[in-house]
Amino acid sequence: MRTVYVNGQFVPEGEAKVSVFDRGFLFADGVYEVTSVLGGKLIDFAGHAARLRRSLGELEMRMPVEEDELLDIHRELVRINEIDEGMVYLQVTRGAAADRDFAYPGEEVEPTLVLFTQSKPGLADSPAARAGIKVISIPDARWGRRDIKTVQLLYPSMGKMMAKAAGADDAWMVEDGAVTEGTSNNAYIVKDGTIVTRQLGTEILHGITRAAVLRFAREAQMKVEERAFTIEEAQAADEAFITSASTFVLPVVEIDGTAIGAGAPGPVAKRLREIYLEESRKAGI
Ligand code: PLP
Numbered sequence: 001m002r003t004v005y006v007n008g009q010f011v012p013e014g015e016a017k018v019s020v021f022d023r024g025f026l027f028a029d030g031v032y033e034v035t036s037v038l039g040g041k042l043i044d045f046a047g048h049a050a051r052l053r054r055s056l057g058e059l060e061m062r063m064p065v066e067e068d069e070l071l072d073i074h075r076e077l078v079r080i081n082e083i084d085e086g087m088v089y090l091q092v093t094r095g096a097a098a099d100r101d102f103a104y105p106g107e108e109v110e111p112t113l114v115l116f117t118q119s120k121p122g123l124a125d126s127p128a129a130r131a132g133i134k135v136i137s138i139p140d141a142r143w144g145r146r147d148i149k150t151v152q153l154l155y156p157s158m159g160k161m162m163a164k165a166a167g168a169d170d171a172w173m174v175e176d177g178a179v180t181e182g183t184s185n186n187a188y189i190v191k192d193g194t195i196v197t198r199q200l201g202t203e204i205l206h207g208i209t210r211a212a213v214l215r216f217a218r219e220a221q222m223k224v225e226e227r228a229f230t231i232e233e234a235q236a237a238d239e240a241f242i243t244s245a246s247t248f249v250l251p252v253v254e255i256d257g258t259a260i261g262a263g264a265p266g267p268v269a270k271r272l273r274e275i276y277l278e279e280s281r282k283a284g285i
Contacts, residue, residue, distance in 0.1 A: 003080045005073050005115040010080065013116070022112055024093030026100055028152040030112070031055040032091045035074065036245045037083045037117075038124055038277070041284025042074055043245070047208035055148045056092060060104065064092055064113040071285075077117050085123040087246055090115045091151060124248070124277055132253030132265045133169035133242075137231045138162055140173035140180045140203075147202045156183040170242070172255070175203065178228035185244035186210040187252075189229055189237035190268045196237075199226040209243040209276070216275045222268070231255060239266030248280075249273035 002013045024030035033048045049067045056063060065073070074088050093112040097105035142155045159171040160183055172187050173180045180198060181187050186207040188197040195217055200206050217224050234240055238261045240252035249272045251265035260266075 002117065003077065004117075005077055005113070007110070007113055010076065016114075018112055018114065019096035021096040021098070021100065022093055023095060023097065023105075024091065024112060024151055027094075027102070028150060029059075030091055030093030030151045031059065031061070031149050032089065032151050033149065034245045035088045035090070036123065036248075037078055037086050037088060038281055038284055040078060040084055041281070042071075042078070042088070043280045043284050044208050044212060045071060045074065045285055047211065048245070051149060051206065051208060052090070052092070055150070058145070058148045059094075059150075061092065061094055061111060064111045073115055077115055081117045081119065083117050083119050084121065086120040087118045088115060089118065093151070120246075123246070126247075126250075128169070128247075129250055129273060130265070132251035134167070134254040135170045135172050135182065135240075135242075135252050135256075136163050136166045136168045137174050137179070137256055138171045140175040142173070145202055146180070146204055147200075147206055149205055159183040168254070172231070172234075174231060178230055179234065180204050182242045182244075185242040185247060185250075187234075188241050188243070189234045190239035190241075190266065191233075191237045193268075194223040194225055195268065196225045196227060196229050196233075198228055207243055207245075209245055209248065212280070213243050213249060213272055213276055216279060217272060220271075220275065235260065237261070239268050241266075241269035241272070243276075248276050 003010050004013045004016045006016045033052045035048045036043045091114045095109045095111045097109050163171045171183050179187050181204045235255050235258040240260045242250050251269040
């Protein structure tokens, strides 16, 4: 049985408990982070910790523990659960107030901190990375502060179900005619050697993998444009791909039934995936 972390304690998953009055459960009043593990090491931990601090700050919540303790908890869970490749999920909610009330409770209510691991052997060498994935486009019906990584994941879940029903693997969301991002990842196209991805703003999550991949791309002298693009532009691109902590760099080979480029993973996505995995393994902690 897996060991999870709940509010200061490492406990078997079957014994872990959170109150029915927890605001994460009642109001989706919480934020989360996902950090990948490769070779038993945490990838980009500092980036995820920094984004957690920012998400909490935007919601007037405090960090439940300091960053070095957070790192210790991550490492301890990876060790106890013997994770070689996989993910560590972390959730912080505003905790459980005495009654259900929309207004935020006072400082006396402690936030809830939960962490758990998911083992994913073969994460880095996935069949999806070799074959590429198919996406469909759907309207972006999420709330306006997508830069905060909240646990409101119902629309992304609906999007994944829409993709599944259409025989695809994922969905890219479209707002005012332009692609925002994937349901749980950032979206990119490549045209004539230039990598194009949506600019940062409140419309998308500021992906930690996105930041690393764009840095590696620029270091490798690849051209990067941060701007909005349409589904039509994506369908006419040479390549498309997504990035996230759990997929790294994953080629997209079909959008709304149209093959992208040769309909197979392209050289830019393949190269970026290699660089990202190599550099991340080296920098893992
Ligand atoms: N965009 C959305 C909506 C996400 O949910 C995620 C990850 O969960 C990402 C982008 C990618 O972010 P990261 O690279 O930090 O995992």
